[in-house]
Amino acid sequence: MDNALMNTLLLIAPIAGPLLAAAFYALAGWRRSTAHAGTAAAAAILASGILLAVRVTRTGPLDALGGWLHADALAAFLLLVIGAVATLACAASPGYLAAEHATGAAASRRRYGILVACLLAAMCLGALAGNLGLAWIAIEATTIVTAFLVGHHHTRAAVEAAWKYTVICSVGIALALLGIVVLYDAARHAGLSEATALTPRVLTAHAHALDPAVTRMATAFMILGFGAKAGLAPLHAWLPDAHSQAPAPVSALMSGVLLAVAFTQILRVKQIADAALGPMFARTLLLVLGLATLALAALLLIAQRDYKRMLAYSSMEHMGLITVAAAIGTRLALAAMLLHIAGHGLAKTVAFTASGHLLHAEHTTRIDRIKALANRRPALAAILVAAILALLGLPPFSLFASELGIARAGFAAHLGAPVAAAFLLALLAFAALARHTAAMLLGGDEPSAPGGRADTAVGAARLSLTARTPLITGLVAVAALGITAWPINTLLNLAAAGGH
Amino acid sequence: MSADAQLLDLAAGLFLLAAVAILWRRDIRAQTTWLAAQGAALAAIAVILGADQAHPELYVVAAGVGLLRAVVLPALVRRAVEARAEDRESAPLINVGASLLAAAALVLLAYTVAQPLVRLEATTAARALPVGLAVVLIGLLVLVTRRKALSQIVGFLLLDNGITAVAFLAAAGVPLLVEFGVSFDLLLAVLVLRVLAARMRAVFGGSDLDEMRELHD
Numbered sequence: 001m002d003n004a005l006m007n008t009l010l011l012i013a014p015i016a017g018p019l020l021a022a023a024f025y026a027l028a029g030w031r032r033s034t035a036h037a038g039t040a041a042a043a044a045i046l047a048s049g050i051l052l053a054v055r056v057t058r059t060g061p062l063d064a065l066g067g068w069l070h071a072d073a074l075a076a077f078l079l080l081v082i083g084a085v086a087t088l089a090c091a092a093s094p095g096y097l098a099a100e101h102a103t104g105a106a107a108s109r110r111r112y113g114i115l116v117a118c119l120l121a122a123m124c125l126g127a128l129a130g131n132l133g134l135a136w137i138a139i140e141a142t143t144i145v146t147a148f149l150v151g152h153h154h155t156r157a158a159v160e161a162a163w164k165y166t167v168i169c170s171v172g173i174a175l176a177l178l179g180i181v182v183l184y185d186a187a188r189h190a191g192l193s194e195a196t197a198l199t200p201r202v203l204t205a206h207a208h209a210l211d212p213a214v215t216r217m218a219t220a221f222m223i224l225g226f227g228a229k230a231g232l233a234p235l236h237a238w239l240p241d242a243h244s245q246a247p248a249p250v251s252a253l254m255s256g257v258l259l260a261v262a263f264t265q266i267l268r269v270k271q272i273a274d275a276a277l278g279p280m281f282a283r284t285l286l287l288v289l290g291l292a293t294l295a296l297a298a299l300l301l302i303a304q305r306d307y308k309r310m311l312a313y314s315s316m317e318h319m320g321l322i323t324v325a326a327a328i329g330t331r332l333a334l335a336a337m338l339l340h341i342a343g344h345g346l347a348k349t350v351a352f353t354a355s356g357h358l359l360h361a362e363h364t365t366r367i368d369r370i371k372a373l374a375n376r377r378p379a380l381a382a383i384l385v386a387a388i389l390a391l392l393g394l395p396p397f398s399l400f401a402s403e404l405g406i407a408r409a410g411f412a413a414h415l416g417a418p419v420a421a422a423f424l425l426a427l428l429a430f431a432a433l434a435r436h437t438a439a440m441l442l443g444g445d446e447p448s449a450p451g452g453r454a455d456t457a458v459g460a461a462r463l464s465l466t467a468r469t470p471l472i473t474g475l476v477a478v479a480a481l482g483i484t485a486w487p488i489n490t491l492l493n494l495a496a497a498g499g500h
Numbered sequence: 501m502s503a504d505a506q507l508l509d510l511a512a513g514l515f516l517l518a519a520v521a522i523l524w525r526r527d528i529r530a531q532t533t534w535l536a537a538q539g540a541a542l543a544a545i546a547v548i549l550g551a552d553q554a555h556p557e558l559y560v561v562a563a564g565v566g567l568l569r570a571v572v573l574p575a576l577v578r579r580a581v582e583a584r585a586e587d588r589e590s591a592p593l594i595n596v597g598a599s600l601l602a603a604a605a606l607v608l609l610a611y612t613v614a615q616p617l618v619r620l621e622a623t624t625a626a627r628a629l630p631v632g633l634a635v636v637l638i639g640l641l642v643l644v645t646r647r648k649a650l651s652q653i654v655g656f657l658l659l660d661n662g663i664t665a666v667a668f669l670a671a672a673g674v675p676l677l678v679e680f681g682v683s684f685d686l687l688l689a690v691l692v693l694r695v696l697a698a699r700m701r702a703v704f705g706g707s708d709l710d711e712m713r714e715l716h717d
Contacts (some may be wrong), residue, residue: 009657068677080696131678133674133675133681133682134677134678134681135676136678136682137579137678137681137682137684137685139510140682140685141685143689144685144688144689144692147692147696148692149697151696151699154699154703155703156703156704156712156714157714157715159696159700159703159704160700160712160714160715161701161710161715162696162699163649163697163709164712164715166689166692166696167643167652167656167693170656170693171640171643171656171659175658175664177682178636178666179664180605181663181671181674182666182668182670183669184616184670184671184674185620185670185671186620188671189621190619193528193677195675198674198678211616211620213615213616213619214617214620215619216616217613219618229544238714240717241715244715245715269563278710283558300717303717304717305717309717328559333547356503356629365704416687429624
């Protein structure tokens, strides 16, 4: 087949595939036979991610539609993570929806199918956008489609979470738009044409001609704005609410990849800022945001009483660490950061999906109402513990390797003090997460406790094979990545080197 | 000063005045009228710049901006207000006098912060640019100090009008396709917020944001 046509198809497939799935749900509704259309679309994303990764490592970046879509190593890597996490989350969705007893279930499930597929399309567009304006449109679109997913349960808490989520994220992302507009102004005055003035690689190449004061302003707005969507302080307040109220597979998608897609835009902005202003400006800003996010997450984890919120704050902790790694900005730091994004995405997907099963089995999200899980539901407990151990960064899981890499890179770049502070805060979060998880697993097993022995015989106690498969697959993938990252090593290095 | 430059200053002045008026009026219906006026001023800015720079594409953008921001969006908010009488008050946390004082301070701040942008080019449009930034800041003020769901939507729209004004005054607008995408996202976001505000009424019995205290640590 013609090479240019093949490239165009490869770049369009991850966006068109989920849109087709959304149209399919709109027409056919959500039934047992159609429930896995979303999984198929997610698998298509994964497949095109693999094909793109192979092409990009062999022949360099690809363009389509006149440069509006662009796949470099970073985009291909992100697509792989989106595909992997989405496949797991979509495979777990039918089980999750079957277990919840909602009124008006058919309509609500159909809407769920449509919106999740649209979310996948918007995230892929955000990853592949070759233009900051288009990337912004995609990220704002993710907010719009997930608003009703967060509010899926129609309870007071869900409506409150959906409102906060939409308002804070829309306002945050509006700041990023202001930054984009200001940067566009600087680029036009540097002599770039209308068509290329928002293209990151062209901006990086012409960075020396950008007005430094205006570029500083633009960078600050864009990092703060996209940071809101990536769960970074100070515009993070929506995250624990939204991630705890959304249906578990949606929480997995939002926590596992949506944060990373938003964060990637920060990486692209940083590349432009570094070329125009030197590395110090973006580095200082990112270090401050990253450490503030880590500190907030660690403090709020300590007194946490709700296990879904606990997982949400753990996402903030990991995003803080990822931000610190981006601030270090060396090749080793960025490679470790990307591996961390992949490991966190997969492990958090398993953790959130398992928390969904836990909620359906125990009918509570309170940590202190759940006791002796290890005795009563050994399979679920084992999976949850494995996922939490992965999130804590213990071997053999890949987060161990990536955290080690981030620490080494930080000391090598003479940023010992901030990196040491970051890992101290991470250690605090580690202790809190471990203590809360241990409390749910062990603890007194009083028969009178709600959800105690009385209903262990109920079917919900057992994890079916279809529920178990995506969870175990995810855990095996994180462990495999931890033992050897060879399949994606070249891609990681290429992406970390900033090859456009 | 040419006639075009005077017209541009007039439109930018009206644009800022509308934002201040929204702070001053407590009735959300009156605020939507001012929102429509601001949208019209924004469209006028685009038309004047289009005539000035012989840039016919801007007329198309102006028509789109006028339709969306002077007609559709204010009408959407207005219809939501009229559905329930008790939502008409915007319930500010600080009184009107303090709001106006804060707005004056924000305008000064906007002029200071926008200096690098103004220095980039010595045109009338660039000199009027801080007005856009001032409206962004006033929008944030409305978002922070008004405790009704619908007045937060008004604040969000102010913020967005301000950004669009910065885009026009700085670089005669972003590329057409981006402008179109941004407008479409904005329309959808407002529709989503309207549905959520209606749902909030259904489950909380009002749209007062202080009622929302289910979620905390």
